[in-house]
Amino acid sequence: MGRLAIRKVEYSGEKYEFASPELPDGLVVVEGDNRTGKSTFADLIFFGLGGPVKQFAKKGKEQHKEITSDVKNAVHVTVDLNGERFRVTRRFDAPQDILIAAHGDLSEVEVLPVHRHEGRRVFSDWLLEKLGIRSVTLFVGSYNGKLNLTDLMRLMYHDQDPDPARVFMRPDRESFVADSLDFRRAIFEILIGTTSEKFYESLGKLRMAERTHAERQATLDVYKNAVGQLTPHADTNAVFLEKQIKDHEAQLERLAASRRQARKTNPTAPSPESDLMNMRRDLAAHEVKLGALERVRSDLVTERVRLISLEGQLIDEVLRIQKIIHAHETLALFSPDTCPCCLRPVARAQAACICGQPVEEDAYQRFFYSSDEYLSILKSKQKNVQTVREARAGCELELAGLEKRVVGVQAASDEVRKRMERWGGSHGTYGTLLEQIDDKIVDVRVELERLKQQLDLEFARNKLEQALAAAREELERLRIETQKLELDAQADRVAKIARFNAIYTELMADTLEDVRTVRLDADYEPILNGGEYREASSRVPRRLMYFLTLLSLSLESDIPFPRFLLIDTPETAGIDRENLSRAIGKIAAVLEKGTGQVILTTGPDRYPNQMQSKRFVTLTQKEKLLRPQRTRAMT
Amino acid sequence: MSSEIASSHEASRRRLMFVPGEDFYFLVYTTLIVLDDLKCTSATYEFSDLRKIAYLADLLGSADDLRIALTNAPLNQAGQARLALLYDRAATRRLPLERVGDALARRGLVTFRRTEGEPEKLFITDLDGTTSLLKTSLFDAERQRMKRLRRSLSHLRTMTLATLKTRLFADHGVNTWGD
Numbered sequence: 001m002g003r004l005a006i007r008k009v010e011y012s013g014e015k016y017e018f019a020s021p022e023l024p025d026g027l028v029v030v031e032g033d034n035r036t037g038k039s040t041f042a043d044l045i046f047f048g049l050g051g052p053v054k055q056f057a058k059k060g061k062e063q064h065k066e067i068t069s070d071v072k073n074a075v076h077v078t079v080d081l082n083g084e085r086f087r088v089t090r091r092f093d094a095p096q097d098i099l100i101a102a103h104g105d106l107s108e109v110e111v112l113p114v115h116r117h118e119g120r121r122v123f124s125d126w127l128l129e130k131l132g133i134r135s136v137t138l139f140v141g142s143y144n145g146k147l148n149l150t151d152l153m154r155l156m157y158h159d160q161d162p163d164p165a166r167v168f169m170r171p172d173r174e175s176f177v178a179d180s181l182d183f184r185r186a187i188f189e190i191l192i193g194t195t196s197e198k199f200y201e202s203l204g205k206l207r208m209a210e211r212t213h214a215e216r217q218a219t220l221d222v223y224k225n226a227v228g229q230l231t232p233h234a235d236t237n238a239v240f241l242e243k244q245i246k247d248h249e250a251q252l253e254r255l256a257a258s259r260r261q262a263r264k265t266n267p268t269a270p271s272p273e274s275d276l277m278n279m280r281r282d283l284a285a286h287e288v289k290l291g292a293l294e295r296v297r298s299d300l301v302t303e304r305v306r307l308i309s310l311e312g313q314l315i316d317e318v319l320r321i322q323k324i325i326h327a328h329e330t331l332a333l334f335s336p337d338t339c340p341c342c343l344r345p346v347a348r349a350q351a352a353c354i355c356g357q358p359v360e361e362d363a364y365q366r367f368f369y370s371s372d373e374y375l376s377i378l379k380s381k382q383k384n385v386q387t388v389r390e391a392r393a394g395c396e397l398e399l400a401g402l403e404k405r406v407v408g409v410q411a412a413s414d415e416v417r418k419r420m421e422r423w424g425g426s427h428g429t430y431g432t433l434l435e436q437i438d439d440k441i442v443d444v445r446v447e448l449e450r451l452k453q454q455l456d457l458e459f460a461r462n463k464l465e466q467a468l469a470a471a472r473e474e475l476e477r478l479r480i481e482t483q484k485l486e487l488d489a490q491a492d493r494v495a496k497i498a499r500f501n502a503i504y505t506e507l508m509a510d511t512l513e514d515v516r517t518v519r520l521d522a523d524y525e526p527i528l529n530g531g532e533y534r535e536a537s538s539r540v541p542r543r544l545m546y547f548l549t550l551l552s553l554s555l556e557s558d559i560p561f562p563r564f565l566l567i568d569t570p571e572t573a574g575i576d577r578e579n580l581s582r583a584i585g586k587i588a589a590v591l592e593k594g595t596g597q598v599i600l601t602t603g604p605d606r607y608p609n610q611m612q613s614k615r616f617v618t619l620t621q622k623e624k625l626l627r628p629q630r631t632r633a634m635t
Numbered sequence: 636m637s638s639e640i641a642s643s644h645e646a647s648r649r650r651l652m653f654v655p656g657e658d659f660y661f662l663v664y665t666t667l668i669v670l671d672d673l674k675c676t677s678a679t680y681e682f683s684d685l686r687k688i689a690y691l692a693d694l695l696g697s698a699d700d701l702r703i704a705l706t707n708a709p710l711n712q713a714g715q716a717r718l719a720l721l722y723d724r725a726a727t728r729r730l731p732l733e734r735v736g737d738a739l740a741r742r743g744l745v746t747f748r749r750t751e752g753e754p755e756k757l758f759i760t761d762l763d764g765t766t767s768l769l770k771t772s773l774f775d776a777e778r779q780r781m782k783r784l785r786r787s788l789s790h791l792r793t794m795t796l797a798t799l800k801t802r803l804f805a806d807h808g809v810n811t812w813g814d
Contacts, residue, residue, distance in 0.1 A: 316696075316697070317655050319773070319776075320655040320656075320696065322773060323660075323661075323664055323773050323774065324655065324658050324660040324661060324664075326768070326771060326773055327663055327664045327768060328660055330764075330768045331660075331663065331742070331744075331764065331768060333659070333660070333663060333738055333739075333742060334659055334660075334738070341734075342734060342737070343659070343734045343735065343738040344738075362645070366649075368659070369649065369653065369658075373646070373649060376646065376650060377650050377653050380650050
């Protein structure tokens, strides 16, 4: 199977730089005091392989000041993947991509994204391909996603976890998905090679089928509930509903036949409906006629009022003219020869104007009226009065005729109303029988419509039931298939886990004196001495030996674990120096089994003296990992 | 023939041009009815300001117009418009009325007394002439309306023109104009 080895780690930036020497197979010790850059060395490797490192982000409280303040900086990791050498580069200002260059061949350059988006091929896919590890898709709840290298690194990168009770390195994001049991089990099983792509594909389908089944069950429940509230007899199935519909249709046909028969029995008799319609039509015609007559009457009344008013005015004028004539005859104050300006009498000659100019007597413009003229005007006005009186009489005559017509039409309208009222009370047995049949037809039609609607609802429910049954069948099939694949892998897994337990027990027993047995539970978590051993000081060896056991297993058998460990200073959880040194000493012992690589960062005098020759990088307070550019020093 | 036609046309035109409310005799008998009703028949009982009669003429000629002018109730829009029309007609009647007054004075029917700075005053001097005119029942309606006016407008005889215009028109919302 595949193998991963780190050959060189470099950092370049405008302010700082670092370049490791060539790192060989076997144990590689990076020694340094506190705060000299040991963890940064491990983090640079993890970051270079696409891992997330919080301290390298420019946001957050725990920033790595030298790196986040540097510019144009990048980490370059030279790796051997199954014997092929590549140099991968990840920039800190563009961490979303990684540049891959084949060693010695600059033409083979590829840039791949770190994060998965819309099914794109990512850096992890490339690296796992090179290692011969097939990435699988996992389904957890509504989430599904492929396992990445950074997921597998959780059992390859032994970081400085403040709580080493957890064997698996913390995921980059704490979530129930990334840290779920399914994910952790998958990581372990993939690394020891006891599972297949088919199993996880089947498992994924099983999870999807479970979800589909649950959704369809919920849909059906909601539908049943809604239909139950809408229809009172929702329990009746489609077969019975169809039978009821046929019965009602037959009843409808019988009623139609009865109606035809009733019509034949008395074919000449008008139907009550037609009577009523005729009466309504008559009534409407009368009302229209009445409206028109009312409008004409209104016009005539207005005309009569105007004529009366005009007659009154004319009579007033006649009376006034009579008074004027009387005044003229009594006083004779003015004559045609009176001056129109001062009203004084003027001695005007015949055929001359009052100013003396000659003028024809007939053409002389008089300003006053003579008695004859007053009388002529009076007669004219009296004639006008007579004319208006005649007009008024004609108008009143017309109005009287109109009134008679209105009365006649009103009477006819009232008669129709009375007939309608009588019709509403009783209209013969024939009408009653037909009405009864019609009422029954309406009732049956309403019921028939309701049954058809219910049948439609039942068909829709059947479809949902069928969809649910199909989902249930698919779920069962996938469950069996997954179980079968699981069983197929189980025999191999049992053997490998037995071997894992044996190696793990041996390593732990050699490290901690009171540990006798170690085994993995169903979730691949270690149980020491049957669960009785719970010393806090055992946590570091427990986790470290777990990682070493995986390495050991990969060195003695062909499993996907890439025979590589990155161990960052395991000094937490109160482990004493002797036990720590003993635990670290086991690394060299494990590596004697075969070719692999373990990069260990640790403090001075924290590991056995015989491992001093494996120290390839030494960091001190003066010679820290990241050095200012001008020094260009190299260890 | 053409002369007859022309004469007929002229007669028709003069008939059409005749307006009873603008005839001088209308103003003559109205003036005498007012003076007679108010007993202005001597210098001690004069009627003050002839112009007032111009504003009374239409009210004496029409019962409807008199009712509008004397009502105590607020007038509607049509009533106000009618009253405004009567006011305008009265204003244009003032000059012809003065000439009629002069004509009556020349005939000796009335006498005017004019004092500088005061409105002219007049009274009937020819009682027989006046009586012979007004004794007919033709003027009964006008006499009845004059009584109503007299009762409604106390001191009508001595009342100033401005007070009369206010009582009859301005109090009913009509804009009055002129002296």
